[in-house]
Structures are given as structure tokens and as C-alpha cells.
Amino acid sequence: MSTVHGSEAPADAHSAAVNSRTPLKKRLQHIYRPFRQTSRISRGLIFSGLGVVVFFLLVAFVAPLLYPYSGTQYRKEVAPGEFVKFPALAPPSVEHPFGTTRDGFDVLARIIDAASLAFVVMAIAVSIAMLVGVTLGLYSGYRGGKFDRALVTVMDSVYAFPSLVMAIIVGFVLGSILTQGVFSAAAAVAVVYIPQYYRVVRNHTFSVKQEPFVEAARSFGAKDRTIVGRYIFFNVVQTVPVILTLNAADSILVLAALGFLGYGVPYPIPEWGLDIAKATNDVAAGIWWTAFWPGMAIVLLVTALTLVGEGLNDVVNPLLRTRGKAGRKIAGMPRSRRKNGDGGVTRSADAVRGAAQEKLAAKIRDLRVGYRTSDGPLWAVDGVDLNLRAGECVGLVGESGSGKSSMGRAMLRLMPPGGVVQGEVEIDDRDIVNAPESTVRKMRGEGISLMFQEPMTRLNPLMRVSDHFVEMIRTHQPKTSRQRARTMARDALMQVGIPPTRVDNYPHEFSGGMRQRVMLAMAIVLTPRTIVADEPTTALDVIVESQILSLLERLRSEENVGILLITHNLGVVAEACDRVAVMYAGRIVEMGPVDQIFNDPKHPYTRGLVASTISLNTTELHSVGGYPPNLVEPPTGCRFADRCAYAMDHCTKVDPELTTVGPEQQAACLLYPGAGADVPADVRTPSGDPQKSEV
Numbered sequence: 001m002s003t004v005h006g007s008e009a010p011a012d013a014h015s016a017a018v019n020s021r022t023p024l025k026k027r028l029q030h031i032y033r034p035f036r037q038t039s040r041i042s043r044g045l046i047f048s049g050l051g052v053v054v055f056f057l058l059v060a061f062v063a064p065l066l067y068p069y070s071g072t073q074y075r076k077e078v079a080p081g082e083f084v085k086f087p088a089l090a091p092p093s094v095e096h097p098f099g100t101t102r103d104g105f106d107v108l109a110r111i112i113d114a115a116s117l118a119f120v121v122m123a124i125a126v127s128i129a130m131l132v133g134v135t136l137g138l139y140s141g142y143r144g145g146k147f148d149r150a151l152v153t154v155m156d157s158v159y160a161f162p163s164l165v166m167a168i169i170v171g172f173v174l175g176s177i178l179t180q181g182v183f184s185a186a187a188a189v190a191v192v193y194i195p196q197y198y199r200v201v202r203n204h205t206f207s208v209k210q211e212p213f214v215e216a217a218r219s220f221g222a223k224d225r226t227i228v229g230r231y232i233f234f235n236v237v238q239t240v241p242v243i244l245t246l247n248a249a250d251s252i253l254v255l256a257a258l259g260f261l262g263y264g265v266p267y268p269i270p271e272w273g274l275d276i277a278k279a280t281n282d283v284a285a286g287i288w289w290t291a292f293w294p295g296m297a298i299v300l301l302v303t304a305l306t307l308v309g310e311g312l313n314d315v316v317n318p319l320l321r322t323r324g325k326a327g328r329k330i331a332g333m334p335r336s337r338r339k340n341g342d343g344g345v346t347r348s349a350d351a352v353r354g355a356a357q358e359k360l361a362a363k364i365r366d367l368r369v370g371y372r373t374s375d376g377p378l379w380a381v382d383g384v385d386l387n388l389r390a391g392e393c394v395g396l397v398g399e400s401g402s403g404k405s406s407m408g409r410a411m412l413r414l415m416p417p418g419g420v421v422q423g424e425v426e427i428d429d430r431d432i433v434n435a436p437e438s439t440v441r442k443m444r445g446e447g448i449s450l451m452f453q454e455p456m457t458r459l460n461p462l463m464r465v466s467d468h469f470v471e472m473i474r475t476h477q478p479k480t481s482r483q484r485a486r487t488m489a490r491d492a493l494m495q496v497g498i499p500p501t502r503v504d505n506y507p508h509e510f511s512g513g514m515r516q517r518v519m520l521a522m523a524i525v526l527t528p529r530t531i532v533a534d535e536p537t538t539a540l541d542v543i544v545e546s547q548i549l550s551l552l553e554r555l556r557s558e559e560n561v562g563i564l565l566i567t568h569n570l571g572v573v574a575e576a577c578d579r580v581a582v583m584y585a586g587r588i589v590e591m592g593p594v595d596q597i598f599n600d601p602k603h604p605y606t607r608g609l610v611a612s613t614i615s616l617n618t619t620e621l622h623s624v625g626g627y628p629p630n631l632v633e634p635p636t637g638c639r640f641a642d643r644c645a646y647a648m649d650h651c652t653k654v655d656p657e658l659t660t661v662g663p664e665q666q667a668a669c670l671l672y673p674g675a676g677a678d679v680p681a682d683v684r685t686p687s688g689d690p691q692k693s694e695v
């Protein structure tokens, strides 16, 4: 096992020091980190916007305690029981800094009280809209079906309605049922925004639930609640703070418009829109102060909230952040590496395998995987038997569409909508295909793990790597503390040669090869007995490919893990596997030790595959002519018959079974006795010797 410490050491030492002395400081730094990573302009906009919002909050909730007048006060007591009315339309003065209104109210007092009202209405309206819209959007998008369609229609209709007219109608209705006041104004504003949250969240949920990282979460055994709460919600809600602040800004305008038109709060409750409406005649008479101050308040607060909203968009979404100094400090690859980068193979694989030879990591019996398609049902895997021994790596090869990935996913019972699995996949004496959902979830991750191709899309871009680990570990071991889960994550990262100091990085902060190793670390952190690695080295350069293969080798030799390695690359199989299973049109057509299959393939299809591999000795390119059959209507007899150079009459009539063709080698071809019990020996007359002929 390698411990890799590289150029990250100083940064980590620094964070550790902060952590041990001042956890609160560390926590604040942690919260501030995304802000540091945004551009200076974004930060400037957010903080100036926030400054103005805080100023208005002070005006709304602190100033009333300090300012001598209230917004509805029109006189003051000069002696006990003796009142003097404020002058009407008095210009700004020391006594009335913003002047007075036509009805003798102090303008500054009304600005202050209207600010409190604006924040209260804004808070109620936005909270109602967000709560209702987000909840409905998540549910509707995740569940789909009739409920979703009905809700989309309702929300679209509400959304299509002019928002101010909608707010007036709701305000009017609520005002007549309840009373015209703060709550009915807030509810009127809320109704306008519900469809906005709903539409954004619903559409986002709909697409995020199909993301590979959600499938990956399912593969690690996450429950629906966890998937929605952790994987979908956090991806979807990244837009919510932005909508929220923009809505908050807009709600000030809607409230003012309602007030201006007389459908908001009743006079003389101080409200900026209402006060502007009352001041329209004053402006014509040259009295500027009665409309100017409420107008300014609206403009300032709306602009500030908009700035915060736009700025937050950059902060919340890590992909939009511009890297600052902090980002550039994050170091890359470790300085020291093992000589051959092989993950430290210390024991002979054969020695371990010998002892564990008979233990099965997975036992597959009559596995069938079907999909519903527009052309009819299709069996992508059609009756596969396979024993995967502990400590063994079996390569699963075959042309694109032969059913390899379907088989790999079926081993975890990870089916897309419309997919079915039949048969048995036994892991730890439990059959995952027929187990209840709760057992399946437990088996995923602990009993069997799936290592996907395309690691970038399998990791939630908004979750740190540590969060992925903690989430997964605690799903299976709820009693494990977060701290312990983080330690396990660091250990697993170390095992795959990633500096543990990078545990808190986001997926996009890793290179492709490192992300693939992160996926592998996740696949092994719970020490499963079996790993399905689906094209784990696709799109990686040869050095990273070799590192991944070495890690897999170490897992099976040291940890005794059984590995099913799905790949197109026969070179990878030759390097990493003990046995190979060749799949064609949903079936295994040949299986045996790698050396035997590569040096002496028996099935004509395997011969074609091996012949089409390019090596240093290749002088002529071969390929298997023709196309695989349509699995919706597979041909009778051998599925390879119409592409086979040795096809006989019987091949289109008799479905061949796997039969022994060499030591530990089996092939499903009628050329060999036993592949089709009812084929008489004298009709086995291929046009040439299959052992020698070219394909």
C-alpha cells in the first residue's frame, strides 16, 4: 500500500493547524472558500449588494427603535395631553429629514415602516413560493407519470398568466375572504412565484435523475429519499438561491405595484408603492420629496437584491467560479511514486488464488436481461451462466451491443426504467436478483460494487469527493461517524494512489485518470467481495490505464476480490484477466483461460475477435464481417450462423450449448460434439478445419 505525500503537504499542514486550534475559524474558512474562488468582480457585487440589503434590514428593524415617529403618526405631544399636528407637505428639515406628506405624515418614518413591511411580505411570499414550488417540483420530476403531467399543465397555465394580473386577482380574492392586509398581499405575491420554482426544479429533477451519478448512487445502495435529498436536491437547488433573491427583488416591485394600484395593503399603512400613488399629484406641483424617497428605496433594495442573486449564482455553482489564488495553490500529482506504480503487489496472485480458488465471489445462473423497446421486447442477456471465483478476474468481451454492460448492471440489479432481470446472481449466498429492495441496497457497495466508465459523469459535480464517500459509507453503516467515514475515504484514496489531502476537492478538480481512481476508491471502500468494472480504462492514457489495471490486480491478489472486467480491449484482458468470457448477441459463446482463448480460440466468433486485434506482428487487418442480429427477433439456431464461415445447415436450426472444448475451455458451436445433443456426428462437416482456417 502506498502513502503518497507530495506538494500538498504544506497546505494540509496549514489546514490541520487551523483545525486543531480553532475549529470555528476553520468552519468559517470552509464556508468562505467558495467566495474566495469567485472572481473579484462577483465578490464585489455580492458584498456591495449585501451591504445595501443589511442597511435596509437595519432601517427596517433597528431604526423604528431609534426614530421618534411612526409612519402613521401625524402629530406629536408637546406637553402632557397637548398635541401639535405635523405640517402638511413640509420640505425636508431637521425636524422631518425627508419632509412630510399631504396628510402630514413624516416621510422618513413611513420609509422605515414600509421597509419592515417589505421584508415581512418578501419573507412570507418567497418562503411560501419556494416551499410549495420546490417540493412539488421535486416530487413531480422524480415520480413522473400522470401526476406530473397534470401539474405541469396547471403550473404552465398559471405561469402564462400575466403575473401582476394574477397577483391582483389573488390579492382581491384573499382580501375579500380574509382582510386586505399583509398576509393577503404576501400570498398574492407568492402565487405568482410558485410556478417559477416548480418549473425550474421539476425540469432539473427530471434531467438530473437520469444522470449517471444518480445511477452510481443507486449502485452504491442509496434509497430514493437519499437520492432525492442528497443527489438530486443539491444539484437542483443550486438555482434556487438565485431565483429566491431575484424573486425577493421582484416581490418588492409586485408589492409596490399592488399598492400603487390599490390592491395591496390599505392606506394609511406605510407601503412604498402606495405612497408613490398618493404622491402623484405632488410631483406635478413640484413637491418632489413625497414620491422621491419611496421610489429611491424601491430602486436601491431591488438593485441590491438582484446583485446578490446574480453573485450567488457564481458562488453556488462551482463550475461558474473563476479560480482565485486559493485554487491555484491546490497541488497536482504526488511527488513520490512507487517504482512501477503497481499499487504494491506483495504476494503472488496465484498463491492467494490457489487457496481461494473454490470460493465464489459471484455465481450467475440463467441470467436474462430484457428491455421494452418500441419494436417489442428485447433480451440483451439471454441465459448466461458464469462462476466468478474469489480473487479471480474474468474479462467479458464482445462487440458493442452484445450485452456486456447489461449483464454487469444486472449483477447489481441496476435496471433502467423498462428493464427486467431474471435468473440468479448469488453473492455471499444471497441472490440479488430475487432479494427484496432493502437487501439489494445493502448488497450494493458492500457485497458487489460497480465501477463505471466516464467517471466525470458518475460523480456529483456539486459534492466534494469526501461527501460522496461519507454519503455512501453511512448509507451502509449508519453508526459510522462522519469523522470515521472521512478517515475511511482518505485510506481508500491512498490505496488508489491519490493524496488523501485531496479528499475535500470537487470532481472537476481532478484529472480524468484521478477521477477514475476516485471511482475505484469508492468501489472498494466497503471492501466488497465482487467488483464489476465496466470499461474502467476507456479514454485513459496508457500510463493511467496501467495504474488502474495494477490496482485491480492488487485488489484481487491481496483482498481476494472477484472482478468482472468488461472491455472491448483484448490487450487489457490479456494483461489483467485469468479467464475470458466472449459474449455475442446476449449469450456467452466461449469461455476459458486467457492464454488458451487467445492462442487457441475455438468458436469462429472468438477467432474473428482475436484476429481483429492489432499487435506489433499485425501485417493484415481482419474484421468479423456482417452485423449482429436484431435481438428483438433473434434468429433460430446459432445467432452467429449468418456471419460464420463454417456454418452448416444445422446451425440455423439447432441452438448450440456451451460444451467442453479444452481444459477449462468451453464453446457454444455445433462444430464440437456436445454443443447440440441432437446433431449427428456425420453432419459435422465444416468446409475446412476450424482449428486452422482463417476467419
Ligand SMILES: Nc1ncnc2c1ncn2[C@@H]1O[C@H](COP(=O)(O)OP(=O)(O)OP(=O)(O)O)[C@@H](O)[C@H]1O
Residues within 6 Å of the ligand: 371, 372, 373, 378, 380, 398, 399, 400, 401, 402, 403, 404, 405, 406, 407, 416, 419, 631
Ligand atoms: N435501456 C435500454 N433500453 C432498450 N434497449 C437497451 C437498453 N440498454 C441496452 N439496450 C440494448 O441492449 C443491447 C445490449 O446493450 P449493452 O449496452 O448491454 O451492450 P454492450 O455490449 O455493453 O455494448 P457497449 O460495448 O457498446 O457498451 C443492445 O441491443 C442495446 O441496444
